[in-house]
Amino acid sequence: MSDFLRRVLIGALLVTLLMPLLPLLLWAFGSAWFFPDLLPPEWSLRAWRYVLTPQARVGQALINSILIGLLTTIFSLLVGLPAGRALALYDFRGKRLIELLLLAPTIVPLLAVAMGIHIAFLRYGLADTLLGVVFVHLVPTTPYTVLILAATFARYNVDFEAQARTLGASAWQSLRFVMWPLVRGGVAVAALFAFLISWSQYLLTLLIGGGRVMTLPVQLFAFATAGDHALTAALALLLVIPALLTLFVTARLLSGERDSAVSAVGHWG
């Protein structure tokens, strides 16, 4: 294939991929943009000013989204670190089955899980609460955290710890000063993805939060249904920011392997 043709094709591909983001930018910063104007006749910050007012309820949604994302990330790492280490470093009976079980939540529709467990959450007072939403977000985040951390530990040589121990390090010291520096890049990536998966959830939050726990995606859907394109677009852009930050940071942390790491997580919905 000629270099010219390749460049044209790649250019067309990139333009196509950026296309859905274009109307979001135009709507969020445009004003009085009616059919058939190709571009907004004037630029304005109306949508953003409204987003900042208390009646838009975006502030609370933003705080909830961040809080739920952070808690979900912490819990995911707490369960994901030991599991990832075990799966990568040790062989045992039934490992394959456990791997499939851990991966199952990435394939089975979350709808079934959330509708089923709702009744239990109602019973234990977790429905309509922030903590309940965090728990249900763990269903999609845990598999991906385990997956990324298992990949991280697969490149880690556990013998280093044994060497540290022979030299007199305690178990804690060998984890803290030998293992941690070698795996922290992978842990950071796992944390970012856990946050991002939680950040993107709509259905789980809606079902378990019962409309009481407002997050940005829930608020975005409310604006979209109400038909206010400018507000919808502004909120959509707000949702994109952490996603892009994640991509930049990940690219730095895993410069050589970033496409495989990012692609491992293309499916949080």
Next chain:
Amino acid sequence: MLAPALSVVLLLFGSGLLLAVLQSFGYLPFIGRTTLTLDAYRDLLGSRAFYQSLGISLWVAGVSTLLATLLGLAVALLLRRPFSGRRRALFLFQLNLPIPHLVGGVGILLLLGQSGLLARAAYAVGLIAQPADFPALIYDRFAIGIIAEYLWKETVFMALVLLGALRTIGDEWEQAAATLGASAWQRFRHVLLPLLRPSLRAASILIFAFSFGAFEIPYLLGQRFPSALPVVAYRRYTDVDLAARAEAMAIAVMLSLVSLVLIVIYGRWTTRAAV
């Protein structure tokens, strides 16, 4: 060390599924029903609307998977070889992957809708005179908007999986085939494609499972009737009539059964070769 992760999966995921199955059999203690019946399944399997919705879901998942796989393969081959600016192109290329589907859905809505950006462009070049002249790509019976949104993200996903696989495969196999006189097509068809098969299968299973069971995009971009199965399940679940819950659960259970079959196939296909 696996206990915490397994308990999360079993307690939240496992019990969620189990409770969905129980409720699909009519076990609804909150309205005083505790006998198990198959009524919900019988009603569902006897209704025409169910098959119409199943058809939509299969259509969306099938077309999205097929096109994302073919396009992803083409893109991976296009981006595979070194060229100047490849790093930048790769970076821009994966930009949309971490963006939530919901954002992509809103973007597609404002791009492909009848007064969206494309319709405005069509007006500007004189192709249409009013919004209604623009073909219905959103809320339409062929679910074009839904499929477009899935392709937007899943083509990138497929291409990145394949690019990773291509890097592992390296050049030697094709060079050996070339030395033995294989043409470009033969090298692709008989050398590269078989080597890529495990990755193609694994990634396409994930795409199918996702696009078959996902709720947000058909809810946002789908026609009112018939809707994709997850949307029907959600509507039945939030119905004021609590008895409709059994039916909602039955739909969810059937969706899950399809994905369980997919997991088994995935497990078989990936036992020997990793993604």
